[in-house]
Amino acid sequence: MNFSDRNLGRREVAGFAAVGVIAFLAIWYAAVWSGVTPRKFLPTPLEVLSELYRLSVEPFVGYTLLEHLVSSFKRFFYGFSLAVTIATPLGLLMAISKPVRVVVSPIFESIRFVAPIAWVPFAALWFGTGIGGPLLVIFMGAFPPMLINSFRGALYVDRKYLEAAQMLGAGPVRQMTEVLLPAAAPSIVAGLRISAGLGWQSLVGAELIVASSGVGYMMVKGQAGIQTATVMSGMIAIGLVGLIIDFSLRQLERRMGRYKETY
Amino acid sequence: MFLRTLYSGSVLILLVLAWFALTQWTGVISGARFPSPKETIDALRIIFLDGYSNGRLHEHVLQSVLLVTMGFAVSSAFGVVTGILMGANKKVEAVINPIFSLLRPIPPLAWIPLAIVWLGLENSAKILVIFVAAYVPCVINTFAGIRSLEVPQREAAAMLGLSQPVYYLEVLIPAALPMIFTGLRLSLQASWTTLVASELVGAMRGLGSILNQASQDILPPMILVGMVSVALCGWIMTQGLGFIERRAMPWRSL
Numbered sequence: 001m002n003f004s005d006r007n008l009g010r011r012e013v014a015g016f017a018a019v020g021v022i023a024f025l026a027i028w029y030a031a032v033w034s035g036v037t038p039r040k041f042l043p044t045p046l047e048v049l050s051e052l053y054r055l056s057v058e059p060f061v062g063y064t065l066l067e068h069l070v071s072s073f074k075r076f077f078y079g080f081s082l083a084v085t086i087a088t089p090l091g092l093l094m095a096i097s098k099p100v101r102v103v104v105s106p107i108f109e110s111i112r113f114v115a116p117i118a119w120v121p122f123a124a125l126w127f128g129t130g131i132g133g134p135l136l137v138i139f140m141g142a143f144p145p146m147l148i149n150s151f152r153g154a155l156y157v158d159r160k161y162l163e164a165a166q167m168l169g170a171g172p173v174r175q176m177t178e179v180l181l182p183a184a185a186p187s188i189v190a191g192l193r194i195s196a197g198l199g200w201q202s203l204v205g206a207e208l209i210v211a212s213s214g215v216g217y218m219m220v221k222g223q224a225g226i227q228t229a230t231v232m233s234g235m236i237a238i239g240l241v242g243l244i245i246d247f248s249l250r251q252l253e254r255r256m257g258r259y260k261e262t263y
Numbered sequence: 264m265f266l267r268t269l270y271s272g273s274v275l276i277l278l279v280l281a282w283f284a285l286t287q288w289t290g291v292i293s294g295a296r297f298p299s300p301k302e303t304i305d306a307l308r309i310i311f312l313d314g315y316s317n318g319r320l321h322e323h324v325l326q327s328v329l330l331v332t333m334g335f336a337v338s339s340a341f342g343v344v345t346g347i348l349m350g351a352n353k354k355v356e357a358v359i360n361p362i363f364s365l366l367r368p369i370p371p372l373a374w375i376p377l378a379i380v381w382l383g384l385e386n387s388a389k390i391l392v393i394f395v396a397a398y399v400p401c402v403i404n405t406f407a408g409i410r411s412l413e414v415p416q417r418e419a420a421a422m423l424g425l426s427q428p429v430y431y432l433e434v435l436i437p438a439a440l441p442m443i444f445t446g447l448r449l450s451l452q453a454s455w456t457t458l459v460a461s462e463l464v465g466a467m468r469g470l471g472s473i474l475n476q477a478s479q480d481i482l483p484p485m486i487l488v489g490m491v492s493v494a495l496c497g498w499i500m501t502q503g504l505g506f507i508e509r510r511a512m513p514w515r516s517l
C-alpha cells in the first residue's frame with residue numbers, strides 16, 4: 001500500500017474545480033427545474049444574480065443594496081474600532097500589571113461565555129435600534145479575541161526587553177507603547193482578523209433582530225415576504241463584504257510578517 | 264493557584280456587592296435599565312415555577328441544549344468525514360474546495376432568514392442553521408489535521424505494510440485528533456451562538472425565545488435570567504466537550 005498522495009498539476013486542479021462547481025450548479029438547477037423544490041423557495045442561480053442587480057439599482061425597504069451595505073459597514077466599523085481601541089491597550093496593561101490582570105480576568109472570563117448575540121435585548125433597551133444597539137453587539141463580538149491576542153502577544157514578549165526598558169528608566173506608558181506594542185504587533189494583527197470576522201458576523205445577527213436599515217434588515221424583510229432571491233442576494237453581499245474585510249486585514253498581516261522578520 | 268482563585272473570587276464578590284449597591288441600595292441605576300438582584304431572583308422564581316414564554320426554565324434549557332446537541336452531532340460527523348476525505352485525497356479536495364470557498368464567507372447567522380423561508384419556525388430550521396454553523400470549522404480543522412501528518416510517517420506506515428483501514432484508524436485519524444477537537448470546539452461555540460440567534464429571531468420555546476419575549480415585554484430581570492442561562496449552558500457544554508477530548512486523547516496528558 002502506498003499512502004503518499006501525489007500533488008495534482010495546475011490543470012488537474014482547475015479541471016476538478018470545474019467538476020465541483022458544475023456539479024453544484026447542476027444539482028441546484030435540477031432541483032429547480034424538476035419541481036422538487038417550489039420556485040418560490042429556490043430560485044435559479046441566474047435569478048438570484050438578477051435580483052442582486054435589481055437590488056443594487058432599485059431601493060428595497062427604503063434603500064438600495066449599496067446604501068444598506070454602507071449603513072451596515074458603518075456600524076461594523078464603529079463597533080470594531082471601539083473594541084480594538086479599548087481591548088488592545090487593556091491587553092497590554094494586563095500583561096505588565098498584575099493587579100489589572102487580577103481584576104479584569106475574572107470579569108472577562110465570566111462575560112465571555114455570553115454569546116454576543118444574547119446582548120441584543122439589552123443593547124436595544126440601552127441604546128435603541130439605530131446605531132447604538134447594533135454597535136454594542138458588534139463590540140461584544142469583536143472585543144474578546146482582540147483582548148486575548150493583545151494580552152498573549154504581550155505576555156510572551158521576552159522579559160529582558162522589558163527589564164532593559166525599566167532599567168533605562170521607561171515608565172509603564174513608554175514600556176507599553178515602545179516595547180510591548182511593537183513586539184506584540186503580529187499577534188495583535190492576527191487578533192484584528194479574528195475579531196473583524198466575529199464582529200461582522202455579530203453585526204448580521206444584530207441587524208436581523210434590531211435594526212431599521214442594513215443588509216440584515218433587508219434580509220429579514222425579504223424573508224417576511226418570502227422573497228428567497230432577495231434573502232440569497234443579502235447572503236452574497238454579506239459574504240462579499242466579509243471577504244473584502246478579511247482580505248484587507250490579511251494584507252496587513254502579511255506586511256506584519258515581514259516586519260516581524262526584521263524586528 | 265490558590266491565591267489566584269482567592270483574588271478572582273474576591274473580585275467577583277465585590278462585583279456582586281457593587282451590583283447590589285448600584286441598583287437595590289442606592290438606585291443609581293434604575294430598574295428600567297438594569298435589574299436589581301431582588302428583581303432577578305423574582306424573575307427566576309417566576310420562570311422556574313410558573314413558566315415564561317411558553318415554558319418553564321428547564322423546558323427551555325432542554326429544548327435549546329437538545330437541539331444544539333443534535334445539530335452539532337450530525338454536522339460534526341459529516342464535517343469530520345468531509346475533512347478526512349479532503350485531507351486524504353487531493354482529488355476530492357480539488358472538487359470540494361471551490362464550492363466550499365464559495366459558501367464559507369457567508370456567516371452562519373446569515374442563513375437564518377433563508378432557513379425560516381424554507382422551514383419556518385420549526386426545529387428543523389434551527390437544525391439546518393446549526394448544521395451550517397458547525398460544518399465549516401469541523402471541515403477546515405480536520406483537513407488541516409490530516410495534512411499535518413508528515414511524509415516520513417506516511418512512508419513508515421506504508422513500509423510496515425498497513426492496510427488502508429488500519430492506516431486510517433491508527434495513523435491518520437489519531438494524528439489529526441488534536442486539530443479535529445479544535446474544530447469541534449469552534450463548531451460547538453458557533454452552533455450555540457447560532458441557535459440562540461435563530462431562537463431570538465423566532466421560536467416557540469428555547470433560551471433565545473426567553474430573551475425575545477423579555478425584550479418585547481421590556482422585562483430587564485428576565486433578560487438577565489436568559490443571558491445568564493445562555494452563558495451557563497454554553498459553558499457547561501464546552502466543559503463537557505473538554506472532558507470527552509481528554510478521554511479521547513489520553514496520550515496528550517502524559
